[in-house]
Amino acid sequence: MKPVAITLSQKKYMKNYAAWLAEAGFAAERISSLEELERYPLLVLSGGGDMTPGSGAFRDKVDESRLRHPKPERDELELALLASARERKMPVLGICRGMQVLNVACGGTLWPDISDGGFETAAHTGGTKDTDDVHHWVEMAGTDFEVTSHHHQGVRDLGDELEVISSAEDGMVEAFKHNELPWLGVQWHPERTPDGTGRSLMQEWLRTHY
Numbered sequence: 684m685k686p687v688a689i690t691l692s693q694k695k696y697m698k699n700y701a702a703w704l705a706e707a708g709f710a711a712e713r714i715s716s717l718e719e720l721e722r723y724p725l726l727v728l729s730g731g732g733d734m735t736p737g738s739g740a741f742r743d744k745v746d747e748s749r750l751r752h753p754k755p756e757r758d759e760l761e762l763a764l765l766a767s768a769r770e771r772k773m774p775v776l777g778i779c780r781g782m783q784v785l786n787v788a789c790g791g792t793l794w795p796d797i798s799d800g801g802f803e804t805a806a807h808t809g810g811t812k813d814t815d816d817v818h819h820w821v822e823m824a825g826t827d828f829e830v831t832s833h834h835h836q837g838v839r840d841l842g843d844e845l846e847v848i849s850s851a852e853d854g855m856v857e858a859f860k861h862n863e864l865p866w867l868g869v870q871w872h873p874e875r876t877p878d879g880t881g882r883s884l885m886q887e888w889l890r891t892h893y
Contacts, residue, residue: 684710685893688723690761690781692731692754700729703874707886709893717763725774725893726764728781730872733836734758734793740783742792742839749795751835754780762788774865774892776885779834782859782868789842789861797837803853807870808835816875821857823849828880830857830871837870865892 687709689700694713701711704727711727714720732752734740740758747753761781765788768775777785783793794800797807806819816833838856841847849858849869858869867888876882 684708686710686712686723687725687727687889687893688712688714688720689727689729690714690731690757690764691729692752692757696729696731699874700727703882703886704889707889709889715760717760717767720764720767720773725889726768726776727889728761728764728775728777728784730779730781730833731757732780733795734780734783734787738762738787740787740793741795745795758784768866769864772864774889775867776889777866777868778874778885779832779870779872782870783836783838785861785866785868786838786842786845786859789845791838791842791845792840793836794839796835797855798835800837800839802837802855804835806851806853807832807837807855816872819851821849821851821871821881823858823884826880828884829876830873830881831876832871833875834870 689711704711732754733750735753735755738758761784798804816831844862845859847859860867873882873885
């Protein structure tokens with residue numbers, strides 16, 4: 684199988700990502716430093732804890748007690764990885780938190796909580812536990828399909844050169860692509876989505892861009 688670099692908060696989250704990538708013919712290999720990226724042709728930014736104010740993710744001052752599992756170390760690593768990926772014009776897939784990091788790296792901002800933007804929290808976050816997933820429908824390329832989500836932050840200001848290609852029924856940005864670079868972000872979790880378009884679409888993208 685073809686090796687793919689992936690960032691993770693903890694090793695225990697590898698199982699679902701590894702199985703999903705293996706279905707597409709890829710071997711997930713976790714990286715934790717900028718130097719390791721040089722060995723790979725493609726990067727996956729996984730889901731995980733919230734971005735932090737120090738990352739530049741928010742337009743306004745944020746009450747940090749509202750953040751869930753903030754990961755400043757991942758902010759630092761992943762923004763550095765994206766700076767390198769930009770220079771190399773390297774394909775990058777951002778999943779959930781990973782999509783949010785892509786947006787911030789392109790100069791965009793996030794809602795600290797999607798309820799701040801008037802979005803339907805219950806449609807995107809099943810609860811406060813990491814296992815409290817919720818299923819909902821999105822539209823992309825003229826097709827409606829079901830996805831699995833678990834997030835309470837989301838895109839506020841879209842980053843430079845990004846184009847929205849999918850939105851949820853309440854208007855939440857569910858996917859975007861970069862107009863110059865082979866970068867794609869999806870707000871849902873394809874690795875936790877049952878068989879179908881919401882799971883396979885990103886696998887096809889990876890195969891095309893490897």
